[in-house]
Amino acid sequence: MGIFRIATIVGRLRWRFLIYAFLLILGAMLIALAIGKTYQRWDNDPERGALAISQDRFGEPYSTPIYLDQGWSPTDSLWFYNTTQGSALLPYDFFIALEQAGTQTLFRANTNMDGYRYLPQKPTFFNRDGLPVGFVKDTYQGVDYLGFTCAACHTSQINYNGKAIRIDGGPSMADMVGFLSGLEQSLQATLDNDEKYQRFVTAVLARNNTYKTPSQIRADLETWTASLNLYNRINHSPFDYGYARLDAFGRIYNRVLQYMINRQQLEAVLLGATNDQRQYLLTPDEVSRVLDGISETIISDRQFVQVITRLGSTAAGYPGLSRADITRIKQHIFNEANAPVSYGYLWDVPHSDYVQWNGLAANAGVGPLGRNAGEVMGVFAILDWSAQKPGFSLSAWLTGQQKKTRHIDFTSSIDSVNLARLEAHLKSLTSPRWPTLATSHENQQNAKAIFDAEPAWKIDPEKVRRGQWLYATHCQSCHELIDRTDWDRKIVAHLSNVNQVGTDPATALNSVNYTGYSGNFNNTYLRGGIGSQVIQNRAPALQILTAATTGVVATPDPDKWLVHRFLDWLYMLAHSFFNNELKPSIKTGDYQPDTTADPYASLRAYKARPLNGIWATAPYLHNGSVPTLYDLLLPKQRTGDPEEGVYRRDEFRVGAREFDPLRVGFRSEGYDGFLLRTTRPGDLNSGHEYGTIHDLRVKAGELEPLSDEDRWALVEYLKTL
Known part of the structure; x- marks a missing residue:
């Protein structure tokens, strides 16, 4: 009896010690957080x-x-x-x-x-x-x-x-x-x-x-x-992006696919690679030499460099492939990053239900954390992923790897805590006002004092009044008006399928159609909006990216000691759940719904959002193919259109920051910037031709096409948003 009582007392003391230790560490973290908040003000x-x-x-x-x-x-x-x-x-x-x-x-x-x-x-x-x-x-x-x-x-x-x-x-x-x-x-x-x-x-x-x-x-x-x-x-593409654009989807996909493909899958690619005459590029012995010493589950960045180097070498029995032949092999593993998009603007993003140009990312719950983790993968996070023996791992459980003979440990340099803090920080960012539109803020007053002296920046109230009516008629059904400073604002993305909106479909189609080798995710389940899906050996790149970001988010920061790492991770998840007021919701707009037969149908679309601050975001359309707001209100010239009409420019220069406050966009002629030709898929400047001769409502006689006076009035009103 005495021994039992002693054991009970020791047990209680142990639990008290653990509880006190936990509270002490938690208190230290809160103090550190408070110090950090003060420190950032320095x-x-x-x-x-x-x-x-x-x-x-x-x-x-x-x-x-x-x-x-x-x-x-x-x-x-x-x-x-x-x-x-x-x-x-x-x-x-x-x-x-x-x-x-x-x-x-x-x-x-x-x-x-x-x-x-x-x-x-x-x-x-x-x-x-x-x-x-x-x-x-x-x-x-x-x-x-x-x-x-x-x-x-x-x-x-x-x-x-x-x-x-x-x-x-x-x-x-x-x-x-x-x-x-x-x-x-x-x-x-x-x-x-x-x-x-x-x-x-x-x-x-x-x-x-x-x-x-x-x-x-x-x-x-x-x-x-x-x-x-x-x-x-x-990520090389024969088509240049130039300034103000990047194929972010394609590059993020490729970065993940590089780390996901395993040796067995890479071996199959090398053995099956052929030239234009359908002759095999490598013998089984050459493939064996190229892959000698390469890891089975995770091929590191350095090992991938080693493989590429060996493919082009003639020493030690390596195949000595030409650059063109190595490119053929690359095309079996990766996808061409050939659909550049403009860098998006960030105001209102934390208040938006769906983000990315095609509404790919839901913004509720921990959605922003996964989205931002994918972004950091694309901008050179160190991915110290490794294959581990079976055992409990939260990331393995969440990504369906618990029954695998090896599971991937998703250790990386990605700072999830800072990602959560950055997303929260953006909530207070508002769209910029036109410089001569005064607010009580000192910065706006200074800008007004500077630009009031410039006649081109003056706002014409009569044009604004007419433009407001035209906006309600032609634009507001997709681009809602909001209070830019309302802390509780909810931004609803209005999605239009690519066939309806008519803009270049490359980005939306690539996001759905691109595939890659799934590595250790092969035959695992991915939970989705329409139900769980089995990730196959060759799978949509979107599935592989989703599973990888889930693993990263579920992996604590390796730069911190064990308890600190765990508490930071809990703080990050709690912050994402409880600080995010957005709830899961269905998409809005005219798009093809996701079905069991076509689970990513809704992504073949582009989203419209409120246009507050749109004046400061040139060039326009998702791929930056239209230089100014005035040009955006013009139709794309098509076969059979009158020659004497006014149409969007099919080529213009990009790179200057000199602003045109009349047409609202950057200088696009008269200097040696990047020449953007809008003639190939990925660069097309067609679509979003509402109010022009190509608008179906105009063709049906339901609306009159915009006159030139109307276009200038709309531009004037858009400056004020």
């Missing part, structure tokens, strides 16, 4: 780090940019620019020291980064090296990396006669493909040029940070150059 530069540029690629120097009233203070903007999300494009020391390929000028120089249309910044508290907007030092497993934040693709700028306005949450003008190509060329030039390489090594060692010896630098420089080369080759 970066309080009144100009938000913005600086003037005297030498611009397209001859558009500008003064220090100003800001409009968007509900954010300087600290809010700077926190958004500089908050890490787990991106690791390159070792940080490398980026700081790297020179451009053909010169000794640093790659990160403001003029070079501005040329790629990333926005230069001066050093501030959280950005000590003066990186452009959306570039940060991100740390993972004790190593510093250069990473992207949301702001790199979702902050914009408008110039006018030497003046500049920064737009938080606006669509970037960035040329990410050009940037990544230039970065790879600069890394390769550093390896190839002895003098450049010695300067690079000296500069990296002088930082006294990650690297201590030249041999460490050489090894990592070769590895990261090869890795970036692999990424650029996988």
Whole structure:
């Protein structure tokens, strides 16, 4: 009896200890969170780090940019620019020291980064090296990396006669493909040029940070150059995107497919690959040599580089394939990233029921967390995925792998806690008002004082009044009007199937039709809106991405010790569930519903959303194929249309930030920017021709087509939203 009582007392003390320890850790976390909230306010530069540029690629120097009233203070903007999300494009020391390929000028120089249309910044508290907007030092497993934040693709700028306005949450003008190509060329030039390489090594060692010896630098420089080369080759498309666009869907899909394909599936691809004459490219012995030492379940980035290198080598019995033959193999594994879209604008996103151009992502519950995790995969999160022996794993259970002989551990550099915080931060962001439309906010008053002196920025009240009536007649059924500052606003996406809206279908179709090898997800169940689906060996890329993001979200941060990791993970899930006021809801609009026979039918559509702030989001349509709002109100010229009519331009220049406040868009002629020709699938400028001669209601005699006076009145009204 005495022993039993002693055991009971010890047991109670143990539980008390555990409870007290838990409460102590939880209290410490809350204190740390409170300190963090205070700490983020320390970066309080009144100009938000913005600086003037005297030498611009397209001859558009500008003064220090100003800001409009968007509900954010300087600290809010700077926190958004500089908050890490787990991106690791390159070792940080490398980026700081790297020179451009053909010169000794640093790659990160403001003029070079501005040329790629990333926005230069001066050093501030959280950005000590003066990186452009959306570039940060991100740390993972004790190593510093250069990473992207949301702001790199979702902050914009408008110039006018030497003046500049920064737009938080606006669509970037960035040329990410050009940037990544230039970065790879600069890394390769550093390896190839002895003098450049010695300067690079000296500069990296002088930082006294990650690297201590030249041999460490050489090894990592070769590895990261090869890795970036692999990424650029996988996502190469014969069609250029130019500025202000990126095929984000295609690139995210490809990144996940690279890590999901297993050795058995890769072996089948190599054995079955043929040339134009249907002759096999590799013998079974060559395939065996190429895959020697390659992991069975997860093929790492370095191993994939090794496979590609071996395929092109003639040494040691390797096949020595041509670049064209390697591309043929690539096409069996990956999908061509050939449907670029404009970078979306972020105001109202946390209040929206469905997001992405085709309404792919539901925004209720933990939906934003999964969506943002997929985004970070696309912008170079380190995916330390590995195959583990059977045993309980939440990620394995949620992704249906619990019965597998191996399950994937989805450890990565993705910072889920920061992703949840960033999504919450965006709730307070509002759309920008036209500069001469005053509010009581100091920023808007300053902008009004500057632009009131510019006649082109004046708003014509009579045109606005007529435009408001036209908007109600032609636009409001899809593009609802909202109060941009209403904290409780709910944004309902109005979806139109691609055949009805008539805009370029490539993005919507690719999101549904692209497939890939499912790796360890083969024969697992994926829970969906219409019921569970079995993921097959070759499956829709969307299924594989959904399963992978589920695994990532269910995996705690490896950079924290066990209890902290678990509590952070609980906080992140609770924050996502309870801070998100959006509930699951059916989609709205004229779209094909999902069915058991066609479970992704509703994604072959594009969504309309409220147009508040639309004036600051050129170029237009989801693929950026129309330069101005005025052009958007014109029809696309088709065979049989009158020659004397006014039509959308089939080609125009992109890259300038100089704004046209009359037509509402960026300068599109008279400079050496990217020439966008709207003639191929992915770039088409057709569709969304409401109120024109191609509108079915106009053809049926139900409406009169818009006159030129009507178009100018509508443009004037759209400025005021």
